[in-house]
Amino acid sequence: MAMLMLASTGAAASAADTAGAGQPDPNAAPSTRPAAGPEVRSIAAAGSRPVSGKNPVAAPSTKKDAAGFQRVVSQKKVQLKNTVTDADGDKSTLTFEVWTADTAGKPVTKVKLNDTTYGVIVSPYVASGSLVTVDVPPGKLSLHQNYVFHTSAFDGSLYETSWSPWAPFRVEPPVDLTLPAPDYTAPDPSALDNPPSGLQTKPLGAGAALAAKTKPAAEQCSAKDDDGRQVCFGKQLTKDEAPKKVAAKMAAASDEIAGIPWCNTDFPSILSTRQAQCDVRSVPVVIRTDGVPDAIAYFMFVRTLQLDGANSFTEHLLIEPAQQIPLDFAEIDLNLGKHFCQGSCKPIQPDASAWKGKNWWVPGEMHSAEITTPYTWDASGVNTQELFKPDVQIDGAILPSDGKIRPFMTGYQWSLDYRGDTSELDQIRCDTKDVDKDVTPGCVFVNSAPTYEFNAKKFPQAAAHGWLIQTYNPTHPGSETERKPLYYMGDKDQNNRSRGRICPTGWAAENGDASALTDVADELNCDEFAFASSYNSGGMSSTEGGLNPALVPGKTTPTGDACLGTFAKKVGTTMHLFSLDGTDPTFKEVCGRSAISGKENQESMGGHFSAFMKDMRLRDKDAYWLDTRMTPGITCHNGGGTPVICKLTAQ
Numbered sequence: 001m002a003m004l005m006l007a008s009t010g011a012a013a014s015a016a017d018t019a020g021a022g023q024p025d026p027n028a029a030p031s032t033r034p035a036a037g038p039e040v041r042s043i044a045a046a047g048s049r050p051v052s053g054k055n056p057v058a059a060p061s062t063k064k065d066a067a068g069f070q071r072v073v074s075q076k077k078v079q080l081k082n083t084v085t086d087a088d089g090d091k092s093t094l095t096f097e098v099w100t101a102d103t104a105g106k107p108v109t110k111v112k113l114n115d116t117t118y119g120v121i122v123s124p125y126v127a128s129g130s131l132v133t134v135d136v137p138p139g140k141l142s143l144h145q146n147y148v149f150h151t152s153a154f155d156g157s158l159y160e161t162s163w164s165p166w167a168p169f170r171v172e173p174p175v176d177l178t179l180p181a182p183d184y185t186a187p188d189p190s191a192l193d194n195p196p197s198g199l200q201t202k203p204l205g206a207g208a209a210l211a212a213k214t215k216p217a218a219e220q221c222s223a224k225d226d227d228g229r230q231v232c233f234g235k236q237l238t239k240d241e242a243p244k245k246v247a248a249k250m251a252a253a254s255d256e257i258a259g260i261p262w263c264n265t266d267f268p269s270i271l272s273t274r275q276a277q278c279d280v281r282s283v284p285v286v287i288r289t290d291g292v293p294d295a296i297a298y299f300m301f302v303r304t305l306q307l308d309g310a311n312s313f314t315e316h317l318l319i320e321p322a323q324q325i326p327l328d329f330a331e332i333d334l335n336l337g338k339h340f341c342q343g344s345c346k347p348i349q350p351d352a353s354a355w356k357g358k359n360w361w362v363p364g365e366m367h368s369a370e371i372t373t374p375y376t377w378d379a380s381g382v383n384t385q386e387l388f389k390p391d392v393q394i395d396g397a398i399l400p401s402d403g404k405i406r407p408f409m410t411g412y413q414w415s416l417d418y419r420g421d422t423s424e425l426d427q428i429r430c431d432t433k434d435v436d437k438d439v440t441p442g443c444v445f446v447n448s449a450p451t452y453e454f455n456a457k458k459f460p461q462a463a464a465h466g467w468l469i470q471t472y473n474p475t476h477p478g479s480e481t482e483r484k485p486l487y488y489m490g491d492k493d494q495n496n497r498s499r500g501r502i503c504p505t506g507w508a509a510e511n512g513d514a515s516a517l518t519d520v521a522d523e524l525n526c527d528e529f530a531f532a533s534s535y536n537s538g539g540m541s542s543t544e545g546g547l548n549p550a551l552v553p554g555k556t557t558p559t560g561d562a563c564l565g566t567f568a569k570k571v572g573t574t575m576h577l578f579s580l581d582g583t584d585p586t587f588k589e590v591c592g593r594s595a596i597s598g599k600e601n602q603e604s605m606g607g608h609f610s611a612f613m614k615d616m617r618l619r620d621k622d623a624y625w626l627d628t629r630m631t632p633g634i635t636c637h638n639g640g641g642t643p644v645i646c647k648l649t650a651q
Helices: 244-252 460-472 492-502 507-511 598-603 606-616
Strands: 057-059 070-072 079-085 093-101 107-110 130-135 146-154 167-171 175-178 229-233 269-272 276-289 292-306 312-321 329-340 369-376 385-388 391-400 408-413 428-431 442-445 451-453 524-529 564-571 574-579 592-597 623-627 644-647
Touching (some): 057 070, 057 167, 079 146, 093 130, 175 460, 229 391, 229 408, 292 391, 312 329, 329 369, 460 564, 524 598, 598 606
Parallel strands (some): 070 167
Antiparallel strands (some): 079 130, 146 167, 229 276, 312 369, 329 391, 428 442, 524 592, 564 574
16 A cells, blocks of 8 residues: 655645546546446426435544544555435435545545445445445555545436545554664674763662761861861862863863773763772862962862772772862862772772872872772672661861961861762662573673664564654653653562563454465564563552553553554555554553564563663562653654654664
């Protein structure tokens, strides 16, 4: 079938008096095209002529588009309907004539619906007042093409004098995604290549309780001396708050820190992957008298944490001035005060000789100083899990240049100066739990959600289904943009229950199309999204802990009947994902199910998701994102609304 798109929208207009060149006059009297039989003129004045109804409709349909075209949502069975009456009570037929139309609803080309002389559908004789319904033969109408139809009545002797009003319609499944051809050689993406993120995303139900609770960010100051003087580490600054010299210094820096390619001092930020974190801060050191600043020096503090061992991890601290130390200071000495951790976590405090670069500064200096601190934890247990929040205090001896007093002593504790909702992004979970039969101990930043990436090039049917539900349904499962994470659910029995409710046996075979299969060994599968192995699954009831149970009105057990249904089908040489024939989704459904290739459904997850779980140490209720790696570009016919008619590209 030709895939023609609407060129524009506008109010549907009445038909033109003439059609395209070589076409019959669409409004000529029905008797000029006597498909139902010849008119008996000798009795033309003796009886009443039958009349078509004034409201012909195309079906199945529940709504019209902005231009007034009825949206027919069935590809398999398009029906045309109108009433017929005869004042004499005679039985009558209805003749149904279909034309292509322009965007204003004016007829253009007559459609030949069958091999009869006139190419129209003539109904059987029906009683006066009946609603007549005819089925358009399959393959006669194209998707997304504008059509109009009208009817004429015939009672065996007389035709009505004019056709019924035109009824504009379009065969338009609410979902039609054109998919790219699969590339079965495309390699699976790896979550180990996830870019860093500053978004703090906790596991489902995780509270704020930590072994050591954090406090709101505040200045950290020494006591005042007898003259009312004190020194403070101020709260960290944003890039916009920092002086221009500081911002320029930060923008010029590009060298990676501690071997982390994306960690540098370009701007204050906290970024994390599941295995590494880089926290960059712009911190002022201020001398005040009675609250009025006498001198300010700006420093960059950078702390990295790398989870690089089975029973250990490493902190790297870098300190450098963001501008030359002002003459108001005689000297600024910074050193490690102490480290903090919880449970079996033990920091191995380095001594002063471990510094790389001198850790004191005098006016005019801008050198860097670095120091590394290892941490260990007890990984000897079986099936254990601990939460750690490593912390460090930097001690400062600040000497004013006036020389009147001894150095001020104060400290800067890392956990007391978080900015924004990031105070638990550095929380580390270490465990010895079984991960897909792999009991290697390890750690992750538990509040840094990893991203699972579909191999969209290899499995476009599964990726397209995920893209559709993630983009258009209100739950947006796995969308980082919408802040709607997926939460892993590890109970296999619940997984089976959820899947059975959404995808009962035989559903895919009953609703799918064999053209979606990749080879003779392939079978149609029901693809559920959100995944049955997630708390987001539509098949998981709220009493079972489910977040989005798929319920039909009056029922309490989730069912796939409440999901948006689609199926994959090849049209010509191109695969499409269509909404289920005859359905008109609301796009308010909380889930989706799709009849697609079993190979694509199973292999798009399978070992790929197992590797993701292992690499990211995913545990029950852990949050993660889904990148479908599908994009429509600017191809969507609907402009961002519904219906959803797009041509997708795999990344």
